[in-house]
Amino acid sequence: MELKVYGHHGVPLLVFPAQSGCFFDFENFGMIHTIHHFIEDGRIKVFTVDSVDSQSWANWDAHPADRANRHESYDRYIIQEVVPFIHSQGEGNEQKILTTGASMGAYHTCNFFFRHPDIFEGMIALSGLYQLSMFIGDYMDQTVYFNTPLSYLPNLSDGWYLDQYRQSKIIVSVGQGAWEDDMLRDTRALEQILLDKGIPAWIDYWGQDVNHDWPWWQKQLPYFLEHILPWK
Secondary structure, X not given: OOEEEEOOOOEEEEEEOOOOOOOOHHHHOOHHHHOHHHHHOOOEEEEEEOOOOOXXXXXXXXXXXXXXXXXXXHHHHHHHHHHHXXXXXXXXXXXXXXXXXXXXXXXXXXXXXXXXXXXXXXXEEEOOOOOOHHHHOOOOOHHHHXXXXXXXXXXXXXXXXXXXXXXXXXXXXXXXXOOOHHHHHHHHHHHHHHHHHOXXXXXXXXXXXXXXXXXXXXXXXXXXXHHHXXXX
């Protein structure tokens, strides 16, 4: 598993790639360029990782249970290997991490944040699905359940988790243009869950000309970072 680091100081930002993507996609699709001033000013330090989607949720030849188990291996990799690496690159303390991603990367952003709020201080999810029916249909087991935010969040009542969420920075954005219908549906569902739980969140619906594509994510990410990052 490879990853790449951009910057020298600032809030750690963990980036998940789009479906079956690689650590270099964020740079290749122009996203690093759009946020380079945050990096150069020492406001963020960016860590981009590989996905294993083609071995997990998007592995069409595997049984859903096997896909879910493979994703659990990815969860352990991120939490037990990548997170300690990020902490080792910081100021000597275990600073909480901000996470982001677009499309399937937004699913990972959301799922990792809600499963591990002790590690992640906030999320910026861009045009994501927050359940897995597109990949595994109606199949459900315990592992799938605990990786499906729209399933486990409504039933979550543990005060420790809820308190962590309420102290975090939660941003969920989606367009209303081409290829965004499924993401728009899931974003609305997530918004209602958070509202019902009393969890503050910035749910931002962009216009009907805003498509599920990189040029819009290039506009959205710096816009949101400007609002939540501390000034130097």
